Amino acid sequence: MAERTSEVVVIGGGLIGLAIAWRLAADGIQVTVCDPTPGSQTSAVAAGMLAPVTEVEYGEDELLALNLASVAAWPGFAAELEELTGRPAGLNRTGTLSVAYDTDDVAALRRLADYQRRLGLEVEELTGREVRKREPLLAAGVSGGVWVAGDHSVDNRRTVAALLRATELTGVRFERQQVSRVLTAGTTAVGVELADGSTIRSAQLIAATGPWSAQLQGIPEELRPPVRPVKGEILRLRVPEAYRPALHHTVRATARGFSVYLVPRPGGELVVGATTTELGYDTRVLAGGVFSLLRDARMVLPITDELELVETVAGLRPATPDNAPILGASGLDGLLWATGHYRNGVLLTPITAQVIAETVRTGQIPDLAAPFAIDRFSAPKVAR
Amino acid sequence: MSDDSLTIAGLELTSRLVMGTGGAPSLEVLEEALVASATELTTVALRRLDPNQQGSVLDVLRKHGIAVLPNTAGCFTAGEAVLTARLAREALETNLIKLEVVADDHTLLPDPVELLDAAETLAADGFSVFAYTNDDPILARRLEQAGCVAVMPLGSPIGSGLGIRNPHNISMIVEAATVPVVLDAGIGTASDAALAMELGCDAVLLATAVTRAERPALMAAAMRDAVNAGRSARLAGRIPRRWHSAQASSPTDGRLSY
Numbered sequence: 117m118a119e120r121t122s123e124v125v126v127i128g129g130g131l132i133g134l135a136i137a138w139r140l141a142a143d144g145i146q147v148t149v150c151d152p153t154p155g156s157q158t159s160a161v162a163a164g165m166l167a168p169v170t171e172v173e174y175g176e177d178e179l180l181a182l183n184l185a186s187v188a189a190w191p192g193f194a195a196e197l198e199e200l201t202g203r204p205a206g207l208n209r210t211g212t213l214s215v216a217y218d219t220d221d222v223a224a225l226r227r228l229a230d231y232q233r234r235l236g237l238e239v240e241e242l243t244g245r246e247v248r249k250r251e252p253l254l255a256a257g258v259s260g261g262v263w264v265a266g267d268h269s270v271d272n273r274r275t276v277a278a279l280l281r282a283t284e285l286t287g288v289r290f291e292r293q294q295v296s297r298v299l300t301a302g303t304t305a306v307g308v309e310l311a312d313g314s315t316i317r318s319a320q321l322i323a324a325t326g327p328w329s330a331q332l333q334g335i336p337e338e339l340r341p342p343v344r345p346v347k348g349e350i351l352r353l354r355v356p357e358a359y360r361p362a363l364h365h366t367v368r369a370t371a372r373g374f375s376v377y378l379v380p381r382p383g384g385e386l387v388v389g390a391t392t393t394e395l396g397y398d399t400r401v402l403a404g405g406v407f408s409l410l411r412d413a414r415m416v417l418p419i420t421d422e423l424e425l426v427e428t429v430a431g432l433r434p435a436t437p438d439n440a441p442i443l444g445a446s447g448l449d450g451l452l453w454a455t456g457h458y459r460n461g462v463l464l465t466p467i468t469a470q471v472i473a474e475t476v477r478t479g480q481i482p483d484l485a486a487p488f489a490i491d492r493f494s495a496p497k498v499a500r
Numbered sequence: 501m502s503d504d505s506l507t508i509a510g511l512e513l514t515s516r517l518v519m520g521t522g523g524a525p526s527l528e529v530l531e532e533a534l535v536a537s538a539t540e541l542t543t544v545a546l547r548r549l550d551p552n553q554q555g556s557v558l559d560v561l562r563k564h565g566i567a568v569l570p571n572t573a574g575c576f577t578a579g580e581a582v583l584t585a586r587l588a589r590e591a592l593e594t595n596l597i598k599l600e601v602v603a604d605d606h607t608l609l610p611d612p613v614e615l616l617d618a619a620e621t622l623a624a625d626g627f628s629v630f631a632y633t634n635d636d637p638i639l640a641r642r643l644e645q646a647g648c649v650a651v652m653p654l655g656s657p658i659g660s661g662l663g664i665r666n667p668h669n670i671s672m673i674v675e676a677a678t679v680p681v682v683l684d685a686g687i688g689t690a691s692d693a694a695l696a697m698e699l700g701c702d703a704v705l706l707a708t709a710v711t712r713a714e715r716p717a718l719m720a721a722a723m724r725d726a727v728n729a730g731r732s733a734r735l736a737g738r739i740p741r742r743w744h745s746a747q748a749s750s751p752t753d754g755r756l757s758y
């Protein structure tokens with residue numbers, strides 16, 4: 117079988133892999149991306165929220181810092197991408213409105229707002245009336261909210277299209293097939309074997325394999341990343357022209373204890389998500405998933421009834437035990453991880469590409485990304 | 501307390517805190533909380549999990565030697581609950597089942613009629629049924645008669661954190677029961693768990709109070725201590741309440757009176 121070489125091989129052509137490939141190729145490095153269908157999995161399913169503030173969880177301070185750095189990097193990343201390709205990168209700087217339905221939901225929202233303020237994040241608490249001044253089509257029952265000016269969204273399908281074009285323009289090669297295994301010599305990764313049996317020799321592999329990371333063959337058992345797939349169902353609705361824009365901002369809602377988000381896109385698309393289930397690699401869309409998303413969406417946005425249900429789809433989030441990504445050294449020389457982004461893949465695309473490109477250049481991971489090394493999972497943990 | 505173990509369906513438990521797994525922000529946080537709680541039995545929703553998936557919550561339970569109690573969360577009819585229980589038996593190779601049949605999405609209160617129906621079917625089918633029930637002493641009795649190995653009355657609705665709204669009913673259930681009584685649902689903080697044990701419950705099951713706390717592992721440790729304290733207080737025998745006159749703890753005999 118033919119044997120080729122490439123300075124860098126990126127395994128996985130989702131948003132993360134494509135952005136890394138583009139960054140490296142723009143530096144003049146010869147890059148090959150291996151993926152049977154680039155940009156078609158999680159990257160095409162996600163809602164594309166850039167929500168480091170509204171999605172913050174107790175005890176995830178290091179992840180918050182990385183998320184904030186990436187949201188700050190997004191405008192520059194989008195501008196560069198647009199300048200190169202002449203195509204929209206999909207960034208929508210709309211701000212995010214977190215709303216609560218009943219008084220119990222308001223109490224939960226206030227509790228989170230207290231935590232956000234303790235972290236020094238900018239949040240503005242609103243009454244139900246103030247919320248509905250900003251979004252008049254929200255249900256009359258919405259009784260409070262929080263305005264977060266810094267949380268935005270991205271039309272990730274546009275980002276994928278722009279990145280595919282950018283990689284093409286910078287000379288990235290594509291191998292449209294599965295990597296069947298990583299080739300090693302001792303403790304060094306030296307290339308990949310593809311599904312057709314051919315190989316590509318490379319001194320630098322980058323695994324951006326998302327939910328399939330633990331299945332990447334050729335990696336010693338003890339170095340496998342603890343990444344598991346977490347299924348999410350999501351809907352795409354179309355707002356008829358007469359009702360546009362049904363929403364001006366991303367709306368996240370807690371409605372009678374249930375959580376739902378609605379992400380408006382220019383052009384009338386409204387993305388509604390998302391369910392969370394751990395059912396392995398199952399990507400069936402279940403009736404119950406669609407039902408619960410629509411039930412909760414119409415509770416906060418009654419006009420949901422009049423929107424066209426265009427698409428129902430399920431994707432897989434690459435989850436790690438602590439919800440944070442795995443970046444950098446793998447334990448095998450010549451292989452870097454850029455995976456495990458869980459719910460933050462779109463958000464973390466610019467910063468991941470930046471830190472991985474820098475690691476390839478300098479051999480050293482930037483300080484910001486150091487807490488996300490894979491070896492954090494083998495060190496004994498002290499209870500928080 | 502080492503000889504004070506609890507046996508349910510052949511399962512010998514030295515910890516009387518049963519944990520749920522729902523609501524944790526991450527697997528790591530859940531693991532830290534489970535370890536801090538010292539639980540030996542933990543319930544998981546079978547419908548929301550693939551037993552063959554590597555790195556799932558089941559791996560965490562195996563790693564720490566915690567027994568798995570599958571539940572039928574999300575079932576609204578007896579028929580659904582029976583099917584789900586059979587799936588659980590097959591997938592996890594256990595006869596244990598925590599039977600939940602709720603009436604609707606919003607209250608998540610048990611539907612007593614469907615619950616009893618499912619309990620009868622499953623008990624007859626060889627399951628060891630832990631029945632999640634309302635705090636109704638008569639329903640608890642009927643579930644016991646149906647062959648449940650444990651009755652699990654709620655303190656208040658799932659995830660509400662409202663504590664034990666009707667302690668008297670819980671006492672009545674405890675007094676009448678000949679199977680273990682596990683207080684399930686509604687625990688908000690440590691004193692609620694202690695109260696359940698003081699009322700004579702054999703164990704406490706909780707999830708949200710820990711998983712949604714700011715510091716889940718710390719709350720889990722608090723719950724562990726509260727359950728132990730409540731159990732000890734129950735065994736120690738509390739003093740009777742005096743409503744109308746105080747009784748000094750130091751003797752007053754022999755003092756001068758004026």
